[in-house]
Amino acid sequence: MGLSTNEPLLEVDDLYVEFHTRDGVATVLNGVSYSVGAGETLAVLGESGSGKSVTANTVMGILPMPPGRITKGAIRYRGEELLTAADERRRELRGENIAMIFQDALSALNPVYTIGFQIGEQLRTRRGMSKKDAEKRAVELLDQVGIPGAKQRVRSHPHEFSGGMRQRAMIAMSLALDPDVLIADEPTTALDVTVQAQIMDLLKDIQVERNMGLILITHDLGVVAEVADRIAVMYAGRIVENADVHALYANPCHPYTRALLESIPRLDSKGTQLRAIKGLPPNLTNIPSGCPFHPRCPMAVDRCRAVDPPLEALPGGRSSACLFAEELVRP
Amino acid sequence: MGRYVLRRLLQLVPVFLGTTFLIYVLVWAIPGDPFAGKCGDRPCPDAYIAEMRDKFNLDDNIFSQYLQYLGNLLTGDFGETFSGLQVGELIADAYPTTIRLALLALLIEAVIGLAAGIYTGLRGGGFLDNLVLVSTLFLIAVPVFVTGFLVQTFLGLRWGIISPTVSSAAPWSQLVAPAFVLASLSMAYVARLTRTSIAENRRADYVRTAVAKGLSPRRVLGVHLLRNSAIPVVTFLGTDLGALMGGAIVTEGIFNIRGVGGLVFGAIVTKEGVTVTGVVVLLVIVYLLMNLLVDVLYAVLDPRIRLD
Amino acid sequence: MTDPQAVATANAATPLVDAGAPGAPTTLDKPRSLASDAWHDLRRRPLFIVSAVLITALLVIAAFPQLFTSVDPSVGDLSKARDAPSPDAIFGYDALGRDVFARAIYGARVSIVVGVLATALTILIGGSLGLVAGFYGGRADSVLSRFADIFFGLPFVLGAIVILSTFRDVVGGDPVGITSIVIVSMAALGWPVTMRIMRSAAIAARNQDYVRAARGLGASPMRLIVRHMLPNCAAPVLVYATIALGAYIGAEATLSYLGIGLRDPVVSWGVMISEAQTSLRVAPTLLVFPGAFLVVTVLAFVMLGDAVRDAFDPKGR
Numbered sequence: 001m002g003l004s005t006n007e008p009l010l011e012v013d014d015l016y017v018e019f020h021t022r023d024g025v026a027t028v029l030n031g032v033s034y035s036v037g038a039g040e041t042l043a044v045l046g047e048s049g050s051g052k053s054v055t056a057n058t059v060m061g062i063l064p065m066p067p068g069r070i071t072k073g074a075i076r077y078r079g080e081e082l083l084t085a086a087d088e089r090r091r092e093l094r095g096e097n098i099a100m101i102f103q104d105a106l107s108a109l110n111p112v113y114t115i116g117f118q119i120g121e122q123l124r125t126r127r128g129m130s131k132k133d134a135e136k137r138a139v140e141l142l143d144q145v146g147i148p149g150a151k152q153r154v155r156s157h158p159h160e161f162s163g164g165m166r167q168r169a170m171i172a173m174s175l176a177l178d179p180d181v182l183i184a185d186e187p188t189t190a191l192d193v194t195v196q197a198q199i200m201d202l203l204k205d206i207q208v209e210r211n212m213g214l215i216l217i218t219h220d221l222g223v224v225a226e227v228a229d230r231i232a233v234m235y236a237g238r239i240v241e242n243a244d245v246h247a248l249y250a251n252p253c254h255p256y257t258r259a260l261l262e263s264i265p266r267l268d269s270k271g272t273q274l275r276a277i278k279g280l281p282p283n284l285t286n287i288p289s290g291c292p293f294h295p296r297c298p299m300a301v302d303r304c305r306a307v308d309p310p311l312e313a314l315p316g317g318r319s320s321a322c323l324f325a326e327e328l329v330r331p
Numbered sequence: 332m333g334r335y336v337l338r339r340l341l342q343l344v345p346v347f348l349g350t351t352f353l354i355y356v357l358v359w360a361i362p363g364d365p366f367a368g369k370c371g372d373r374p375c376p377d378a379y380i381a382e383m384r385d386k387f388n389l390d391d392n393i394f395s396q397y398l399q400y401l402g403n404l405l406t407g408d409f410g411e412t413f414s415g416l417q418v419g420e421l422i423a424d425a426y427p428t429t430i431r432l433a434l435l436a437l438l439i440e441a442v443i444g445l446a447a448g449i450y451t452g453l454r455g456g457g458f459l460d461n462l463v464l465v466s467t468l469f470l471i472a473v474p475v476f477v478t479g480f481l482v483q484t485f486l487g488l489r490w491g492i493i494s495p496t497v498s499s500a501a502p503w504s505q506l507v508a509p510a511f512v513l514a515s516l517s518m519a520y521v522a523r524l525t526r527t528s529i530a531e532n533r534r535a536d537y538v539r540t541a542v543a544k545g546l547s548p549r550r551v552l553g554v555h556l557l558r559n560s561a562i563p564v565v566t567f568l569g570t571d572l573g574a575l576m577g578g579a580i581v582t583e584g585i586f587n588i589r590g591v592g593g594l595v596f597g598a599i600v601t602k603e604g605v606t607v608t609g610v611v612v613l614l615v616i617v618y619l620l621m622n623l624l625v626d627v628l629y630a631v632l633d634p635r636i637r638l639d
Numbered sequence: 640m641t642d643p644q645a646v647a648t649a650n651a652a653t654p655l656v657d658a659g660a661p662g663a664p665t666t667l668d669k670p671r672s673l674a675s676d677a678w679h680d681l682r683r684r685p686l687f688i689v690s691a692v693l694i695t696a697l698l699v700i701a702a703f704p705q706l707f708t709s710v711d712p713s714v715g716d717l718s719k720a721r722d723a724p725s726p727d728a729i730f731g732y733d734a735l736g737r738d739v740f741a742r743a744i745y746g747a748r749v750s751i752v753v754g755v756l757a758t759a760l761t762i763l764i765g766g767s768l769g770l771v772a773g774f775y776g777g778r779a780d781s782v783l784s785r786f787a788d789i790f791f792g793l794p795f796v797l798g799a800i801v802i803l804s805t806f807r808d809v810v811g812g813d814p815v816g817i818t819s820i821v822i823v824s825m826a827a828l829g830w831p832v833t834m835r836i837m838r839s840a841a842i843a844a845r846n847q848d849y850v851r852a853a854r855g856l857g858a859s860p861m862r863l864i865v866r867h868m869l870p871n872c873a874a875p876v877l878v879y880a881t882i883a884l885g886a887y888i889g890a891e892a893t894l895s896y897l898g899i900g901l902r903d904p905v906v907s908w909g910v911m912i913s914e915a916q917t918s919l920r921v922a923p924t925l926l927v928f929p930g931a932f933l934v935v936t937v938l939a940f941v942m943l944g945d946a947v948r949d950a951f952d953p954k955g956r
Contacts, residue, residue, distance in 0.1 A: 577794025
């Protein structure tokens with residue numbers, strides 16, 4: 001689909017976040033920028049520790065502020081500055097404009113209340129709906145996300161659902177107030193492969209139907225391909241590549257993205273060794289100098305140790321943070 | 332639910348039989364002269380002994396004795412003391428006082444413990460938190476009889492704020508200080524338990540979700556956090572009521588409260604086996620029933636617990 | 640009162656070790672086991688340091704009372720009865736003219752030994768029964784649990800009073816007998832708690848994959864229990880044991896105070912407090928000194944138990 005022509009719904013602009021831990025100060029986000037528009041799906045891809053969830057939590061405003069600290073940057077929703085906004089205003093936006101779903105639906109849902117209650121409470125407290133109306137709406141939402149027997153299920157508790165159904169219920173809950181932006185933090189990681197595909201389809205359908213902006217956070221390249229319009233690859237708190245999905249898969253312009261794609265086992269590579277990325281992700285209290293990926297990069301030269309490559313725009317509406325980016329781009 | 336309760340009640344029976352049999356054996360079957368000291372300085376006349384032995388079935392073997400006792404119990408007959416007093420009446424006189432003391436103690440420990448626990452669980456760290464931690468440590472470490480003694484001596488004898496002993500009518504106002512003493516240990520536990528529960532649940536995923544949904548902080552706290560955090564505390568309070576009644580013996584002794592604790596202690600000293608057995612049996616039943624109640628309560632509070 | 644039953648109910652709700660989970664590395668260096676992680680954590684906590692120092696001091700007093708006093712605690716000089724503290728006897732003399740300080744020092748040994756033995760016995764009985772019940776499950780578990788319930792149903796103080804008064808005459812004036820019966824009755828009432836703790840830890844461990852794997856490899860039940868399950872079930876029991884030690888010391892004092900625990904010729908802090916009852920108006924110090932020792936000791940163990948539990952709690956990181 002290429003670049004969205006709308007005004008971005010949500011913009012993260014050069015965000016820097018630190019964590020003060022017992023072992024020192026960890027620079028968790030080191031200048032992260034991305035945006036998503038209406039009807040667009042942005043996948044944020046990265047390993048654990050890359051900062052993808054921290055960014056999302058900062059957008060939502062649910063990052064615990066000690067030990068976390070935002071040291072620089074801005075976040076804008078429809079042009080409105082969020083980081084300087086009042087706490088009350090940020091709270092207003094949550095659920096209503098920007099909603100989030102999480103990885104483990106079992107722990108993310110309150111075990112002692114019914115699904116209907118948890119979906120309905122937003123409608124009751126923020127839309128002034130009556131209990132009956134709220135329950136009716138909850139049943140509708142459960143129906144929309146494909147939960148059979150919604151009328152009975154609305155009275156069930158989270159632990160009575162299967163994993164996939166629970167995730168659907170959580171999605172239904174996030175849609176209750178009709179938000180424009182949905183952030184899905186690893187929504188399928190805890191699920192079976194077949195269920196993963198179903199949930200991904202559901203998210204795509206919802207996004208198209210409501211013309212929402214969807215930010216999909218994941219570490220799983222396979223999940224992303226069908227659903228995303230753009231992919232932002234994160235490493236050590238930075239965006240290292242940002243491109244249209246087709247362009248990225250066809251021609252990755254960063255050694256890390258390359259290595260990720262090459263590490264996916266393929267059915268036709270029987271008998272060959274699996275190609276893992278050597279080394280470990282960096283310790284965030286002690287990030288390597290220069291390009292953070294250089295200790296593990298097959299293309300690294302001396303200059304990589306000294307210079308931290310900025311995210312540079314490349315032809316074709318994509319960008320990459322590598323000194324060799326231009327060579328990697330093939331026409 | 333009904334089936335579960337029924338099943339538990341049935342399970343209760345062997346436990347009840349086992350405990351009461353144990354007590355019975357300890358009181359009656361151990362060698363020793365049950366009549367020592369009953370007749371003043373001289374040994375009792377044979378006729379008296381024969382009559383007593385017959386009355387209390389002491390010539391039968393222990394099992395048969397026990398079964399006869401059990402049979403009497405089921406008709407509500409707790410037996411008689413050696414001096415002919417109805418044990419059932421003695422208990423009926425003394426028990427309400429103990430119940431009132433225990434209820435008051437439960438109220439005190441719940442209110443203070445919950446308040447302290449919720450406040451420190453939410454704030455975490457800081458002066459008040461440390462104060463609560465240290466004071467609960469002391470309350471746990473100091474034996475009840477020391478606390479009771481201190482309260483009685485200072486608040487009662489020295490400063491006259493409370494009456495040092497409780498009259499036999501045991502009005503509520505006089506029971507307050509003893510209830511505090513009785514509750515002191517549990518109060519510390521409630522505070523700590525609440526604090527831990529709240530501190531843990533604060534970081535739970537569902538709380539994060541509630542915040543992410545944009546709910547007001549009041550709602551996140553009151554509806555989501557408290558409801559989950561309360562579960563272990565409420566169940567503790569439930570079991571504690573039974574424990575308070577059984578453990579009031581020291582407090583009753585210090586403040587001279589005419590409850591079952593004092594009754595049973597006096598009976599042990601004077602070797603009134605029937606009274607001892609009667610009181611302990613009653614307390615055991617209460618304790619077992621309270622446990623059952625708490626388990627049911629737990630299932631009501633936490634839908635994840637399936638009773639089947 | 641601080642009895643082992645109450646201590647357990649309160650601590651039970653704080654989830655302890657995730658049976659079998661090794662400690663996560665705090666940095667990306669070599670991973671540490673839960674035990675060494677706990678030790679590192681413990682070393683830093685002031686609670687642990689203070690209590691450890693106190694307990695070491697008490698253990699020294701208990702082991703070598705001669706270092707602290709040369710006076711015989713059982714010898715009484717009636718002419719000195721209830722004398723106030725003086726340079727000769729820094730705690731004064733009790734109602735029978737015995738040196739209070741000496742009695743407190745020797746009492747430390749008895750109080751601590753009784754606590755330690757009662758705890759050890761409790762863990763032994765409760766621990767083994769709990770492991771068996773948790774490991775085998777089914778009928779064995781039902782029977783053992785019902786058996787534990789029978790003892791559990793007896794309130795601690797009440798049950799102890801009944802047992803002790805029953806055997807009081809049988810034991811007579813023999814110090815070993817007097818002490819043993821107190822230890823045995825406390826353990827007899829306290830073991831169900833350790834049994835339950837061990838049982839739930841065992842049930843959790845039994846379902847872990849490493850136990851299943853060992854079973855699949857043909858390990859005998861004995862080996863499974865001792866080699867695989869025991870190390871992982873030990874933590875919650877150990878935490879409880881530390882706190883229970885304090886509770887038992889306090890319980891012994893309470894029973895002695897009531898007059899049915901330890902008594903003459905045995906000296907313990909509880910005995911001293913009990914004896915001080917009659918002289919309260921005249922010589923309150925007779926109660927204050929052993930009382931202070933008692934409170935400090937129980938406090939030290941409870942603090943230690945607290946510190947140990949926090950250190951073992953993987954969530955506290």
